[in-house]
Amino acid sequence: MATQHRLSADSLKALGSAGDSAPTVRELLSAEYSRRLLLLRILLEQGAPAAGAAGRLPSGEAAWDLLVRAQRQAPERVRQVLLDPQSGAWVAGALRAMPQGDTAGTAEPTDAVPFWAHYGGLHRLAASAAALAGLEFRIEVPVTLGQVLLPCLGRAETASAEVYSTAEVRGGTDGLHVDGIRVPTDPEVSAEGWSGLRRLRAECDGQVLEVVLDDLGCPPTGGTGTPARLTDEEYADWELRVQRTWSTLVRDHPDSAAALSAGLLSLTPLPHGERLRPHSATSSDAFGCVVLSAPHPDDEAAVAAELAVTLIHEFRHSVLNGLMRLAPLHDGTDDGLYHAPWRDDPRPLIGLLHGAYAFAGVTAFWRTRRELDEGPTGQLAHFEFALWRRQTRAVLDTLRGRPGLTAAGHRLVEGLSLELGPWLAEEVPESPGTLADLAAVHHRASWRAHHVRPVPSAVREAAAAVASGMAPGGTTHRGATVSTDPDGCRLDVLALLARLRLSDPVAFGRLRDGVGDVPGSSSADLALVTGELALAKRLYSAELDGGGRASAWAGLGLTLREEGGQAPRLLLEQPELLRAVAAELGDRVSSRRLVSLAAGLARD
Structure with missing residues (x-):
């Protein structure tokens, strides 16, 4: 028993x-x-x-x-x-x-x-x-x-x-x-009528990782069908990937390697998806199992780092699930939805806890890598560290003091905050640091444009003022609600383009020349990531006048940020308000005209 x-x-x-x-x-x-x-x-x-x-x-x-x-x-x-x-x-x-x-x-x-x-x-x-x-x-x-x-x-x-x-x-x-x-x-x-459950064994400096490569059972993360059986060649590819990854972990991240050796039990492989958007997941019912996609063919050179950070990230979800079996971290009374900068959709309190714990480990991984890697991979490591220290700390700040947390939950948040705090002062080279700032601000503003609903009466009043040619008065933000917009997807587009620019400048150059495509991105996003603010501003304005993406409001705000004033502040802090006013007005006013009046809409 x-x-x-x-x-x-x-x-x-x-x-x-x-x-x-x-x-x-x-x-x-x-x-x-x-x-x-x-x-x-x-x-x-x-x-x-x-x-x-x-x-x-x-x-x-x-x-x-x-x-x-x-x-x-x-x-x-x-x-x-x-x-x-x-x-x-x-x-x-x-x-x-x-x-x-x-x-x-x-x-x-x-x-x-x-x-x-x-x-x-x-x-x-x-x-x-x-x-x-x-x-x-x-x-x-x-x-x-x-x-x-x-x-x-x-x-x-x-x-x-x-x-x-x-x-x-x-x-x-x-x-x-x-x-x-x-x-x-x-x-x-395997034999006639029988498919054997295969295992992967990796060894480095006397330390061993042995896991099942489970392509026979249903994925324990909600999948309805069994994955396709890997061919012998595909199995050999996974074997090589895991060996390279294990060597990286043992030599550069020994504590993580020891933890994975103790508790990582199986990998469920999926086909590769979009470049720089690997898919991975865990289930609270299946401790020690990580479901993950094969690296995109164009990313094989960075496979060890990508797979290593994925394993650390997802395994920390398993660890936190194990902890919550013994010490609940929240009491279920907080039914709010919040911004989680690693997701497109609004997340409940428990989602924030999980993400903060997992991405604290991700941040630590990239903090080590940026001291070890050089060239494009080193620049990428600086970017990932700068991005995730900021995003994780922002979520920890949201969690701190939340009444829905238990005593154990508060201890977890405070422990992670104390550890990550000093990392915010560590210097990052200018280019990856600037790109990390763009990606972080853009994600939050895009998320708000999609999922935050301003007070309807305030929207109607502001729209009426703009339609009559008047500068609208200040609009209160109190009473705004959060609800999931199913169209709010691929909000990580600036981060993805930044990764491509840093890790593969040749591929990024081809993209700028119109060769290839990054799903969810636009020419305006490309211009913003390359620092062409005037061009990005024109492209975002044209996109919005044509009824473009909600995230274009965030992009436009970033192009205006250096100008200062209330308009870019509103675009980045309350883009949902401008989006709602624009929807109320239809084609009666251009986005440029609306933005010129945005100062009057700024939050009380």
């Missing part, structure tokens, strides 16, 4: 830091193991009536007994299976899908999957544990679309044509069999 865990004082201190701690990770994994055992027992006892009504599988107690036998024989193997990220995602999903308030098993399931198929994950888990423990056993398990995924082992492809059915898994002296399919002695090897 699960036992109650309390983190040591050293671990609590480490969790308030931008650095990483292997001992803390091991403590959190121990707590997660106990939690998984508890969740299994809850599912076994509360889900049995609903699952048993279908009569498709043996009782949950039979699966539990097999799991107990395996634990007696090989406890570390059972621990391995229970801590597998796929096991965590399955048990959490099964509990969420469990019919409520019905002990006779007649309630409707909470999703389209029959509950016995959810529940039968316990049988698959027991089969894996028994097989790894070397037991002789026989058990029925659920089959979905002809597939049987056995955690830590692989996936069998049966002949079943039903959407949901069952198959027998048996193990003994003649090996492991799934519905008549013989699993190879080494289950990582």
